[in-house]
Amino acid sequence: MANDEVLPILKENETVRGVYHQFVLAYFWQWLGGAVVFLSPFFFLYLILKWGPTGQALLAVLLVIGLFWLGRTYRLWSGSRFVITTEKIMNISQLGFFDRTVSQILLDKINDVSYRKKGFWQTVFNYGTLAIQVSASPEKLVVKNIRQPAAVQQALLDAQEKLRGDRGQ
Template sequence: MELKYWIYKSHLEEGEKIFTVIHRHWLILKQKIWKVSTFGILPPVVLFYFFPKFWPVLVIWFSVGIFLYFVKTMEWYYDCLLITSIGVVDIERRGIFDNSSKRIEYESIDGVSYVIKGFLPTLLNYGDIVVDKMGSDIQINLQDAANPRKVEKIIMKHQEECMEKKSYVDHEALKGLLADMITTHVKKHGYKTARKD
């Protein structure tokens, strides 16, 4: 079993497979951890050099900084879209104990779009991805996703494959239903051919 299945298994249906995991752009992670690194990790290391007698306070400060660094990294990692065999799952994590997810199955997707707005997003190729659910106001939105054009194509490709498979299954089910109806009719009424001369 792959690591991604173990990490995201609580958000998956039984038998559902993950094709792709889409994260926010790495620049967003750097922005999140910059403050933690600047104010939580670097100062205690520098201050320890000048004031080694305050090591207990500096160790606590450094430990809190490392913990916050880990929390911010996990928030970034878990804020993602899962492209699965059934649909698109949006996972959002805000803090340690605040975790939510939304799902739109391929049959229910009304449209997929992306927005790249601004100089830096255009230069580094990141933007927002929006997946709309058919017949409702429900949307899945991943802000600052890396390579949104490619993500849109991936979602559309899997939706098309799913719809073709569903169409084939529906076609086979309809053929089976018609065959059963004809068999029942022949058993009940006999086989008669009506010919006009």
């Protein structure tokens, strides 16, 4: 994670306690699609190059599209993270190259933290959905495809306990 993106949001005495990414294979179909588009011209390289300039243009177009697709998938995965600090949580969702949503919730406003692992693959690869209930809000903050949801839940509860202990509550 690039701490320089999160540090301007932090208060003076606030520190980062944990940074969590989505499970990389949650983007399996995007990775596969980009890889197929990028690598497929190499399987047909001889045939494509026999077409002369048209084949070379097709080769270049497929390579650029494949690289763009893989780069976009990487950007979505690397830009989306869940951050726990000493005072709050931040859910940073990268939705596109130039589209990012940042949600912040103070730790003392959190009522409940639960997680769910649904299905065979989430159980085997240990990833799932984290649901955070905030006081004075009927909706939950949902973080999908988070790696090791039980550890993230415990880290969040530990940060909340530490904050309460520091404030003497």
